[in-house]
Amino acid sequence: MGRRGRAAREGRRRPGPVTARAHPTTAGPRETGAHAPRGEHTPGPPARRPGSPAEPPYHPHGGLPWPDARRVAQGAGRRLTPITLPLRAAIGQVLAAPLTAAGDLPPFDTSAMDGWAVAGPGPWRLSGQLLAGQRSAEPLAEGWATRIATGAALPPGATAVLRREGGHVEHRSGQPTAWLHVLTAHATDPAGPAPGQDIRPRGQECRVGDELLAAGTLVGPAALGLAAAAGRDELTVVPGPRADVFVLGDELLDAGPPRDGRVRDALGPLLPPWLRALGVEPGEVRRLEDDADTLRQAVGGSTADLIVTTGGTAAGPVDFVRPVLDDLDAELLVDGVAVRPGHPMLLARLPSGRPLVGLPGNPLAAVCGLLTLVAPLARTLAGRPQPAPRHARLAEDVRAHATDTRLVPVSLHDLHDLPDVHDFSEKEGERGTAFARPLRFGGPAMLRGIACADAMAVVPPGDSAATRHTQVEILPIATGAL
Structure with a gap:
């Protein structure tokens, strides 16, 4: 027709x-x-x-x-025709074009830990403090250190970060500056951290123009966060x-x-x-x-x-x-x-x-x-990609239809969930094989079986039953797997 x-x-x-x-x-x-x-x-x-x-x-x-x-x-x-949306409105949509970085990430050398930015080997004279969002234009001379917070930009000249638990500040009588020493219980080298230690260098995660997510990626919360971190305010998506x-x-x-x-x-x-x-x-x-x-x-x-x-x-x-x-x-x-x-x-x-x-x-x-x-x-x-086929082994015999495919509600298990099944080998279980157990109430007018199911088993047509051990395709029905 x-x-x-x-x-x-x-x-x-x-x-x-x-x-x-x-x-x-x-x-x-x-x-x-x-x-x-x-x-x-x-x-x-x-x-x-x-x-x-x-x-x-x-x-x-x-x-x-x-x-x-x-x-x-x-x-x-x-x-459908792609549209451009503000970040928060793009949640749940699919990228119509690759997400690329608008800038380097991180955009500058940053401290990966709370502690002190140090220049050269210790001990170091201590001066000042840098918090996240602050930037020092003054270089850090060798033999000097400054207190620094996680995420703060390193001052020019800093060679490493000494973690807070790895240092001890000494205030000497009559001297205007304090001294920073390495606590040997927390350090492998008494001279201090190796060059680059606990520093996130500029561009460690990406450089400007790098492709971060491919077209066709479902925009979830993490993707929104990545887009924001990479400097994007909008995303082009398939509605x-x-x-x-x-x-x-x-x-x-x-x-x-x-x-x-x-x-x-x-x-x-x-x-x-x-x-x-x-x-x-x-x-x-x-x-x-x-x-x-x-x-x-x-x-x-x-x-x-x-x-x-x-x-x-x-x-x-x-x-x-x-x-x-x-x-x-x-x-x-x-x-x-x-x-x-x-x-x-x-x-x-x-x-x-x-x-x-x-x-x-x-x-x-x-x-x-x-x-x-x-x-x-x-x-x-x-614009979503079609999922790759998934398979499981039948835990019980299933009656096949002579000419039609059967879709059967099943629950999914690993080998250790099936104490009544003794003829599956441990080797199969160790490979992470999923086992599909058919559920009752699978008639056309019934919902009781599928309400308890993890998936639908696809049983191809044939003259004989699909027996235990047979590998079949499964269609996940859990919301997160659709």
């Missing part, structure tokens, strides 16, 4: 609300479950634009293979994309326990913080009734960089997402994914060029869609 010109559809379009169209390989009835009881289905073959080279191959028995769907999602958007979220379903409740055939909305509370963890700022989060015109107006009126819908992606009597996208002349890039749970998910490009991700209504199925399509797409829009 790719994008088709209005002229090609003019003869078949009738006024009134769009109705769901059943595919020949799908079942229409809804499936019961928490949040949105829409059944997962095997989407039928979409009508495609003839000769379109960019369209992924269609797989009639379950949708696009899971790895291919993620690659399509990664390439479905473009990095985080904004997403409108439309939660579909007449059966959803906003408060209280499920009742009268209706269930609580689980995805409205779940999606915004998860999107933020992916670098996406939720804009409007709206509950929509199961009505094609309402959905069409919401999608058509959105100005967000990304639209995420939940529910309505199957082929039931009120599953309107695909018909509405067709009516809006959207191009379907992913029309179903060979993954369990979550295979009715979809990815479309609106005529404006903005992407829309349609997630299934069942909660765990929606999370799988989020990890499959939204995560790689969001990283592209925000």
Whole structure:
């Protein structure tokens, strides 16, 4: 069901609300479950634009293979236009250009310790004091020392810093100046510290123009501090994309326990913080009734960089997402994914060029869609690098699906966390191997398993179970790892 010109559809379009169209390989009835009881289905073959080279191959028995769907999602958007922001406003964004030093760091020779700046070997005559923020224009003559604080600029002529605990001040009767001596208990040389000791030389950390952080680096608190220390007041960043979220379903409740055939909305509370963890700022989060015109107006009126819908992606009597996208002349890039749970998910490009991700209504199925399509797409829009694949060994057998990838909630452990597992070798444990233990409650409509999970294990399709010891890819779901 790719994008088709209005002229090609003019003869078949009738006024009134769009109705769901059943595919020949799908079942229409809804499936019961928490949040949105829409059944997962095997989407039928979409009508495609003839000769379109960019369209992924269609797989009639379950949708696009899971790895291919993620690659399509990664390439479905473009990095947003960079902007320049004051330092504090850039937190959480991604550098669009390398961070370079505006000056040397440190900008002058500084003391790394509280103590005395000394010139030459001791003992030394003592005179004056230098604090951080002060600068002495007078050179320090050989045989002289001055008290100095950490971070203060060294006076010209200073050769080293004697730490406070390594020196002793002697006041001699009748002499106007005191003498500084080395305490032998704290020194390897009674003549004093070696040249350069406890001095941070100018440019030790960087020189003006040095690249400090590469483009694509996520701006965190330490990056802000480094930029400030290096003399920067602003940063050029890729702004985080904004997403409108439309939660579909007449059966959803906003408060209280499920009742009268209706269930609580689980995805409205779940999606915004998860999107933020992916670098996406939720804009409007709206509950929509199961009505094609309402959905069409919401999608058509959105100005967000990304639209995420939940529910309505199957082929039931009120599953309107695909018909509405067709009516809006959207191009379907992913029309179903060979993954369990979550295979009715979809990815479309609106005529404006903005992407829309349609997630299934069942909660765990929606999370799988989020990890499959939204995560790689969001990283592209925000200019974030795609993470390197991570792997773990299964601590238990997992049943594989014959044709579809399975995403299974797992907890992660090291070898010593698994006292009931005796056939893993200590050698594997010593290498820091992570072990993934499947969790219960992994059905499409369930959130109990993933609420306790550290990651989702990616179990490839096959005729046999994925056995213990098998290495599988894992998708971390902790906020800091997304």
